Amino acid sequence: MSTFNVPTREEVSANNQAIFDNLENALGFVPNLYATYAHSENALTNYLALSNAKTSLNAKQKEVVNLAVSQVNNCTYCLAAHTAIGKMNGFTEEQILELRNGEASFDEKLDALARLAKNITENRGATDATVVENFLSQGWTKENLVDTIVLVGDKTISNYLHKTTNVAIDFPEAQALETTEV
Known part of the structure; x- marks a missing residue:
């Protein structure tokens, strides 16, 4: 509590x-x-x-990052909020679950963005070079890379604030991800 x-x-x-x-x-x-x-x-x-600062990422692309980062940081508040916002930006429930996993089989360019956001967050900024190369090879720019890193920081701030304060979630709860044990 x-x-x-x-x-x-x-x-x-x-x-x-x-x-x-x-x-x-x-x-x-x-x-x-x-x-x-x-x-x-x-x-x-x-x-x-x-x-709300200007960025080279559009609203839909920002939600890709927000969902991947919030999942890595296991922030239930931000997952709930960004699931709702992701739907408002045209993503289906299935696509949102994929994005939370850091992938997007439905769009190669968004897949590269989701993988980058997940990798940056998991590795605390020590991003795998192959992930960055893949991101750039999908048509993203160095500006997009920098803006994605700023957005990872933005979302991490909110993730940490909620995980520290645990205030009540006032959005519909996000569906749990199914995990497979190895």
């Missing part, structure tokens, strides 16, 4: 209250994990600036 409360609008600073209002208007609610950032005067602003 979490020892961290999800702060209400009344419990956060005026700056964070304004962000809560913007999130409420844009999303219809303030996600619990975003509210948790508001325990800090600056963290929510800083995180949203990073998360």
